[in-house]
Amino acid sequence: MGGLVGESKGKAVLRACGCAVAGLFLIAGCTADGTSKGGAASGSPGTSATPSGTGASGTGGTGASAPAAGPSSSARVAMPPVDESKQPKTAAEARDLLGRIIIAEQDLGPExxxxxxxxxxxxxWPVLDESCVWQTEGLPPDVLATSTRHFHIPAKDGRGRVRINATVTVHHNREESGWETARAMEEVLRCPEQKLxxxxxxxxxxxxxxxxGEQMNEWTEDAFTETGEYVSEQDGGPYPYTWSQAQFGPVTVAIAAKGAQGVTNDDLTGYVANGTxxxxIQAKQELGKAAG
Incomplete structure (x- = not known):
């Protein structure tokens, strides 16, 4: 990873391209309370999400039809201040917290x-090395706990398999989670081509x-979106790829989606926006101060 100068440069350059990447938030239509504002992603039937463990509701269908890009109105949670007394202090507390935030497969849709x-x-912990190749190492000092869950939509009716990952990371404080986002911005500047x-x-x-408060972001303290192409010796390509990360207090949440034959970028965006x-919402419910 680069130092402070590189990360600051990354923020300046990437925030300058805000109008282009605002497309994800326009499709997501997320309001300040995290609810859907514009319905489903373009050309896709809607599926409303419910908190993890309660199951998902909505219509099924075939192909990689994306769910609606926001949780149901019954799950609305406005942007509350962080209750520091609820922040985990140990790795065990952090693992317990992320287990209550990370989504399950039913939250993304019936397929x-x-x-x-x-x-x-x-x-x-994943690390992008100097050759732009992803490696794994032990947890850095600023991370209390992290977990990634792997999902997919099976190939069907001429459409290839769609891969989706959900990640939750818990830091000691908001400053550390903010630096995680800054490093992500630096990585895409440094390595526009990466080997997974x-x-x-x-x-x-x-x-x-x-x-x-910038562009369409009124639902997370800091949001980062990355898009590009996914190429696989097994599956072919290039296919669309998108990744979105959001921050609330010491927590970051992220969804990555890799496309396949017959899958559009709009299809992926629906799953990414919905899951993130x-x-x-679940991070705010766990760490936010109660109203009143």
Missing amino acids: VVRSTPFESGPGR REGEDLKRLWGGAFYL SLMM
């Missing part, structure tokens, strides 16, 4: 199933970030 392996080990593993690559990446906004 989404668990992949194998399903959940990453709690002691590993042997035979899997991301290409033509670009990204943008918005603080609370739902985890943000």
Whole structure:
């Protein structure tokens, strides 16, 4: 990772391209309370999400039809101040917290199933090395706990398999979670082409970030979105790829989606926006100060 100068430069450059990346938030239509403002993603039937563990409601369908890009109106949670007394102090408390925030497959839609392996080990952390190749290392000092869950939509009717990952990371405080977003911005500047593993690559990446109140972002303290192309020796490509990260207090939540044959970027955006906004609602419910 680069230092302070590189990260500051990343913020300046990427925030300058805000109008282009605002497309994700226009499709998502997330309001300050995290609810859907504009309905489903373009050309896709809607599915409303409910908090993890309660199941998902809505219509099914075939193909990679994206769910509506926001949780149901019954789950509205405005942007509250963080209650510091609720912030985890230990790794065990952080693991318990992220378990209440991270989504399950039913939260993304009826066609989404668990992949194998399903959940990453709690002691590993992804690092983009100087050659733009992703590696895993032990947790850095600023991370109390992190977890990634892996899902997919099985190939069907001429459409390839769609891969979706959901990640929650818990830091000691808001400053540390903010630096995680800054590093993500630096990485896309430094490495517009990245190797996920042997035979899997991301290409033509670009990204943008918005603080609370910038463009359409009124639902997270800091939001970062990255889009590009996914290429796989097994699946072919290039196919659309998108990743979105959001921050509330010491917590970051993220969804990454890799496309396939017959899958559009709008399809992926629906799942990404829906999953990210739902985890943000759950983070606010867990860490936000109660009204009154």
